[in-house]
Amino acid sequence: MAVAAVHTSGGIADHIHPEPQGFIRRYVFSIDHKIIGIQYLITGFVFLVLAGLLAELIRVQLMNANGGFISPDTYNEIYTMHGSAMVWLVIIPIVTGGFGNFIFPLQLGARDVAFPWLNMLSFWMFPVAGLLLFSSFLLGAPVAGWTEYPPMSLQGGVGTSMWCVAIFLVGVSSTLTGMNFMVTILKMRAPGMTFTRMPLFVWAQLATAPLSMVATTALAAALAALFMERQFGIPFYDPARGGSPVLWQHMFWFYSHPAVYIMILPVFGIISEVLPTFARKPVFGYKLIAFSSVAIALAGFMVWAHHMFTSGLAPYLQLPFMILTFTIAVPTGVKIFSWMATLWGGKIHYTTALLFAVGFLALFTFGGVTGIFLAAVPFDLHAHGTYFIVGHFHYVLVGGSLMGIFAGMYYWFPKFSGRMLNETIGKWHFWLFFVGFNGTFLPMHWLGFLGMPRRVAEYDPQFQMWNRVESVSSFIMTFAILLFFINMFVSMRNGKKAGPNPWGGRTLEWMIPSPPHYYNFKNIPTVYALPYDFSEPLPYKGLEDELNDKPPAQLAGAHH
Amino acid sequence: MAVASAALDAQHHEPVDQLYAETRDMRLIGFLFFLFSDVVLFSSFIFAYLYLRNSGQGWPPQGVPRPDVALAALNSAILFGSGATMHYALENWKHGKFFRYAGFMIATIILGAMFLTGQVVEYTALYTKEHVTWGGSGIFGASFFTLTGMHGFHVLVGVFYLITLLLQSVHGVYSKDKYFGLTAGTLYWHFVDVIWVVLFSIFYLI
Ligand SMILES: [Cu+2]
Numbered sequence: 184m185a186v187a188a189v190h191t192s193g194g195i196a197d198h199i200h201p202e203p204q205g206f207i208r209r210y211v212f213s214i215d216h217k218i219i220g221i222q223y224l225i226t227g228f229v230f231l232v233l234a235g236l237l238a239e240l241i242r243v244q245l246m247n248a249n250g251g252f253i254s255p256d257t258y259n260e261i262y263t264m265h266g267s268a269m270v271w272l273v274i275i276p277i278v279t280g281g282f283g284n285f286i287f288p289l290q291l292g293a294r295d296v297a298f299p300w301l302n303m304l305s306f307w308m309f310p311v312a313g314l315l316l317f318s319s320f321l322l323g324a325p326v327a328g329w330t331e332y333p334p335m336s337l338q339g340g341v342g343t344s345m346w347c348v349a350i351f352l353v354g355v356s357s358t359l360t361g362m363n364f365m366v367t368i369l370k371m372r373a374p375g376m377t378f379t380r381m382p383l384f385v386w387a388q389l390a391t392a393p394l395s396m397v398a399t400t401a402l403a404a405a406l407a408a409l410f411m412e413r414q415f416g417i418p419f420y421d422p423a424r425g426g427s428p429v430l431w432q433h434m435f436w437f438y439s440h441p442a443v444y445i446m447i448l449p450v451f452g453i454i455s456e457v458l459p460t461f462a463r464k465p466v467f468g469y470k471l472i473a474f475s476s477v478a479i480a481l482a483g484f485m486v487w488a489h490h491m492f493t494s495g496l497a498p499y500l501q502l503p504f505m506i507l508t509f510t511i512a513v514p515t516g517v518k519i520f521s522w523m524a525t526l527w528g529g530k531i532h533y534t535t536a537l538l539f540a541v542g543f544l545a546l547f548t549f550g551g552v553t554g555i556f557l558a559a560v561p562f563d564l565h566a567h568g569t570y571f572i573v574g575h576f577h578y579v580l581v582g583g584s585l586m587g588i589f590a591g592m593y594y595w596f597p598k599f600s601g602r603m604l605n606e607t608i609g610k611w612h613f614w615l616f617f618v619g620f621n622g623t624f625l626p627m628h629w630l631g632f633l634g635m636p637r638r639v640a641e642y643d644p645q646f647q648m649w650n651r652v653e654s655v656s657s658f659i660m661t662f663a664i665l666l667f668f669i670n671m672f673v674s675m676r677n678g679k680k681a682g683p684n685p686w687g688g689r690t691l692e693w694m695i696p697s698p699p700h701y702y703n704f705k706n707i708p709t710v711y712a713l714p715y716d717f718s719e720p721l722p723y724k725g726l727e728d729e730l731n732d733k734p735p736a737q738l739a740g741a742h743h
Numbered sequence: 744m745a746v747a748s749a750a751l752d753a754q755h756h757e758p759v760d761q762l763y764a765e766t767r768d769m770r771l772i773g774f775l776f777f778l779f780s781d782v783v784l785f786s787s788f789i790f791a792y793l794y795l796r797n798s799g800q801g802w803p804p805q806g807v808p809r810p811d812v813a814l815a816a817l818n819s820a821i822l823f824g825s826g827a828t829m830h831y832a833l834e835n836w837k838h839g840k841f842f843r844y845a846g847f848m849i850a851t852i853i854l855g856a857m858f859l860t861g862q863v864v865e866y867t868a869l870y871t872k873e874h875v876t877w878g879g880s881g882i883f884g885a886s887f888f889t890l891t892g893m894h895g896f897h898v899l900v901g902v903f904y905l906i907t908l909l910l911q912s913v914h915g916v917y918s919k920d921k922y923f924g925l926t927a928g929t930l931y932w933h934f935v936d937v938i939w940v941v942l943f944s945i946f947y948l949i
Contacts, residue, residue, distance in 0.1 A: 198762070297769045362776040370769050400780040404787030408889075416878040417885045419791060425804060425881040430794050434787060 199294065199702045199737045212307075214299035215701055219306050220285030221599060226310050227277035228668070233317065234268035237261050239661060242623075242654040248644040258640035259326035260342075264316070266329030267346065270442065271353045272313045274584045278449035279395060280306065280360055282591050283388050285599065287364070289692035290382045292373025292710065294703050297366035305359040312352035319345040328638055330435060333420035333428040337413060347410040354399045354406070357445070361395030364388055373691070375710035380722075382690045382714055383472055387452025390476035394441045394448075394483065402438035405431060429494055436487035444483045446580060447547075448476055450587030451518060454540050457594050458522055460688045461537040462529025465715040468521035475514035482511050492560050493567045501560050508558035512551065519548055534686070535609030539590035542617050546582025550575055553628065571631025577624045589616070589667065596671070597685050601697045602678030608670040615663035622656025683730055689714040689721060695729045705735035760920075767923045774927050778934050781897075785938055788893065789945065792886035804881045808873050811865065812947045818861035819943050822898075825854035826936040829905075833929045836912070839919050848909045851932065855902040862895050887946060894942055897935050904928055 203209050213219060240261050244252045253261070288296055296302050323340030325331060336343055368389045372381070381389075409431065411417040418424035420431045451472075459466040466472065488496055488504040496504075522544060531537065553575040556562050566572060589612070596604045626649040631637075635646050642650070684693040691714075695704060705728045712722035728735075796802050803809055832847035866888075869875040877888040908928045911917065917925060 298773060358780055362773055362780070365776060366769050366773045369772060370765070396776060396780050397783050400783040401787045404784055404791070408788075408791065411885075411889070417889065418878070418881055419795070419885055425795070425798075425800055426885070427795060427798050430791055433794065434791065437787075 197294075197707050199735060202701055212303060214295070214303050216284045216288050216296050216299065216302060217599075217699065217701075217703075219302050220281055220283070222306055223276050223280035223284060223309065224282075224599075226313070227273050227281055230268055230272035230313055231277075231664075232668075234265050234273055235661060235664065237265040237268070239657065241265065242657045244640060245642070245650045246654045248642055248647045248650075250641040253640070255640040256326070259638070260320065260324035262638060263325045263328050263331075264320070267316065267325070267350070268313075269580070270329060270446070271350055272309070272316065274446045274580060274588075275357060275442070276309050276353070277588055278446060278453075278584065279357065279364075279388070279391060280309065282384075282453065282588075282595070283360070283364060283391075283449060286595060286692060287382075287385045287388045288367060288371070289598075289695070289699065289703060290385050290690050291368065291371060292376060292691050292704060292708050293367065293371040294707075296363050297371060298363050301359055301363055305356045305363070308352045308356035312349040312356070315345055315352070316349035319343075319349075330439070331409070331431075332435075333409070333412075333426075333431050334422065336409060336431075337421055344410055344413050347406045347413070351403055351406045351410070354403050357395045358399045358403075361392040361399070364392040365396070368392070373707050373710050379470065379473070380710055380713050381473075383455035383466065383469070384449075384452035384690075386473040387448050387450075387455070387476055390480040391445055391448045394445050394480055398438045398441035398445070398484070401434060402442075405434035405438070408434075429491070432491050432494055433487070436490045437484075440487040440490065441480070441483045443579070444480055446584050447587075448480065450543070450584050450591075451476060453587050453591040453594070454522060454543055456688075456690065457536050457540040457590050458525045459715050459717075460594070460686050461532045461534055461540075462526050463532070463687075463717050464525060464529040465713075465717060466521070467524035467527075468517070469713060469715065471517050472521050475517045478514040479511060482507065482514070486511060489558050489563070492563045505558055505560050509555065512555055515551055519544065519551075532686075534593065535604070535606055535613055536590050536593035536686075538610065538613045539586050539593060542613065543583060543586040543590060546578055546586060546620070550578025550582055553578065566631055568636055569631035570627040570635045570637055573637050574624050574627030574631060577627070581624070582620060586616075589613075592667075592671075594686070595692075596674070597681030598692055598697045598699075600675055600678070601681050602674050602676075603681050603685060604670050604674045604678060608666055608673075612663050612666045612670065615659055615666070619656045619658075619660030619663055623653045623660055626650075626653055689717070691723065694721075694723065694726050700735075702735060702738075705729055705733070763921055767921075770923055771926070774930065778930065781934070782938075785890070785893065785941075788886070788890050789941065792882075792890060792945070795882040795886060798882075800882070803883050807875060807880050807883045810869070810887065810947060814861065814865055814868075815943060815947045818858055818865070819939065821854050821861065822858045822936060822939055825851045825858070826933055828854060829929055829932045833925055836917075836922060836925055837919070841912075844912070845909065848905060848912075852902055852905050852909070855898055855905070855932075859895060859898055859902070862891065890942055891946070894935070894938055897938070901928075901932055901935055904931065 203213065203215070209215075210218060213222075240253065241258070244250050244258055246252075250258070284296070284302065288294075319325065319342035322345065323342045325336065325343040325346040326339055327335040327343070331343065331346065368381075368385060408417070408419040412419050412421065412426070418426045420426045420428050422428060455466060455472055486504055486508045488500060489508045492501055492504075526541075553571070557566060557572070557575060593604055593609055596602070630646050630649055633646070635642055681697045683696050685697075686693070691708065691710075692699070694708070704726075706725045708723045708725040710723060712719070714722065716722075828847045828850040832844050832851060835841075835844040835847060874880075875884060877884050877892075905928055908924055911924060912922075
């Protein structure tokens with residue numbers, strides 16, 4: 184791309200709109216990607232609190248082998264809603280809509296996403312869906328687990344139909360966001376920002392967006408069919424009427440395996456930004472990390488039936504699904520080793536963000552390894568439906584995704600708000616969370632081996648001691664998250680002023696004020712190289728005016 | 744009005760035209776992504792249909808007739824014809840022949856409406872003669888009415904979309920160089936055509 188020639192052309196990417204006026208247009212129905220990103224984060228954290236309280240109800244119930252705190256029926260509702268909310272209302276919206284919206288357009292040198300109005304629409308579907316989902320408690324919440332396997336999901340009250348509509352809505356929101364992000368990354372990169380100069384967080388979003396687009400649409404079909412069967416009696420899944428419950432499993436997992444990558448690839452992006460910044464070292468294997476995200480995304484479409492080894496899948500199908508699942512470990516391992524090599528020999532700054540990133544490396548790797556166990560058919564036949572599974576996916580989704588979300592929050596909170604989070608509270612947050620997390624989820628692995636089934640309100644008394652360890656640890660974890668929220672509330676007003684670039688970051692979002700102006704850049708910069716080479720001068724031109732008080736040239740002209 | 748100067752400036756790229764070109768490109772890619780995810784939606788239901796059909800109950804299920812190929816073939820011809828008229832409508836617009844454009848647009852809309860009428864006739868015949876219903880005829884009713892109904896809904900939306908585009912072009916929304924809406928409408932209509940080719944093959948031919 185001819186850098187200079189492109190820069191002079193005042194195209195759509197270079198156009199500054201007049202500033203939106205009034206509270207509603209600025210903060211409620213905003214079309215600014217940064218405000219929308221923060222809206223996603225706040226809404227996602229509210230649902231994190233709700234879904235986390237549900238988790239604590241589960242843990243209180245399991246303190247005693249014979250339960251007794253809540254009824255088994257309520258227990259079914261609670262773990263179903265906990266899983267559904269954590270997946271669709273917390274992790275996916277936070278890592279794509281939240282971090283994605285705020286950060287990657289800045290890293291591209293863009294003024295907004297490609298379709299700002301569509302972005303606003305996508306956001307507002309999300310809280311509506313969340314309210315719909317949680318209000319199903321009033322009418323009898325769904326009880327068949329977050330996977331809602333028929334025939335159980337065909338029974339029960341209207342709550343399951345509300346679940347269908349709510350998940351369909353967040354699905355549409357996620358699909359539209361994926362399209363929006365794809366077009367933005369394809370068409371709105373700053374001059375000189377070739378694909379192989381994009382920051383790794385942008386690569387992560389680029390790998391995630393097609394998953395949101397394709398996989399989520401398949402889920403929409405499965406949900407629509409479930410809804411039609413429940414409300415109008417159209418036979419898709421009911422075996423008594425010719426339907427097939429296994430059909431739902433195929434369609435559900437065709438979405439939900441890629442959904443695992445929707446929840447983890449953006450977090451890989453966060454880790455890939457945090458590690459080089461605090462190791463003060465170029466990221467090791469830039470292209471390996473970038474392309475392995477794409478490889479994981481593509482391969483992720485061909486492994487869904489590893490969730491169905493106990494569902495009567497033909498043996499000649501089990502083998503390819505097992506082997507394909509094993510192969511996904513290769514690009515994932517490439518990433519883990521690249522990150523470790525990034526830290527190796529670096530001048531490491533032990534900030535809270537870095538601690539969370541390193542914690543992520545340890546816990547995600549552990550969860551990945553148990554994932555390889557489970558991909559092996561003979562092992563899976565033994566462990567399926569036990570607490571081993573619960574332990575495994577919490578290591579990936581909490582130890583992986585949520586730890587990565589915290590790393591991203593400590594890293595980018597100064598950019599969001601202009602203030603630093605308190606590092607002392609942050610370190611308490613990290614260590615308590617790390618200890619509480621392992622205490623909660625590590626024992627699940629051997630409890631699962633010993634045969635403790637998941638999704639049951641009571642259990643064999645021999646497991647009681649470890650369950651109490653888990654419950655107490657989970658209270659510690661909850662307390663750590665409380666510290667995080669306190670930290671945010673206190674730092675928002677009283678935190679140290681951050682300045683534009685408190686960490687010495689090198690990607691474009693650190694080149695402009697914190698929080699950025701609504702137009703992001705006074706002049707769209709030109710990019711000459713990858714951002715990560717700490718021994719070289721910054722590879723940007725045209726950023727001279729970003730940190731002074733002059734209004735952008737386009738708006739200054741308009742005033743006369 | 745702007746036509747002559749646009750021809751003169753074809754090599755200069757005024758800022759405004761560049762702005763239009765970039766917006767059009769982004770919308771085009773976005774629209775193609777939208778159509779692609781629509782393809783995934785249809786594919787998922789098609790997968791469900793083929794999965795159920797091959798689940799060992801025999802096809803069509805007991806007591807359900809095969810749908811009428813003759814009527815569907817006639818309907819297909821009507822829809823493919825509308826694809827051709829849509830193509831000529833856009834070509835005439837590009838060459839500035841407004842009246843021929845409008846004629847082909849109206850033809851497309853009428854053919855689309857005829858297709859929908861054909862579908863209503865088919866559904867009615869299935870219901871009154873054979874008592875085949877959406878929920879009461881096992882996996883045949885479920886897959887046939889869901890998929891053809893989804894497609895019919897797309898045609899219905901398309902008819903209204905084309906009417907809107909025609910009214911917009913009468914009111915001067917589009918010019919000889921700036922007609923992204925018409926491009927999108929054409930793409931959408933061809934997409935609906937292609938989906939029908941697949942549905943026709945899997946329900947009536949195999
Ligand atoms: Cu999976």
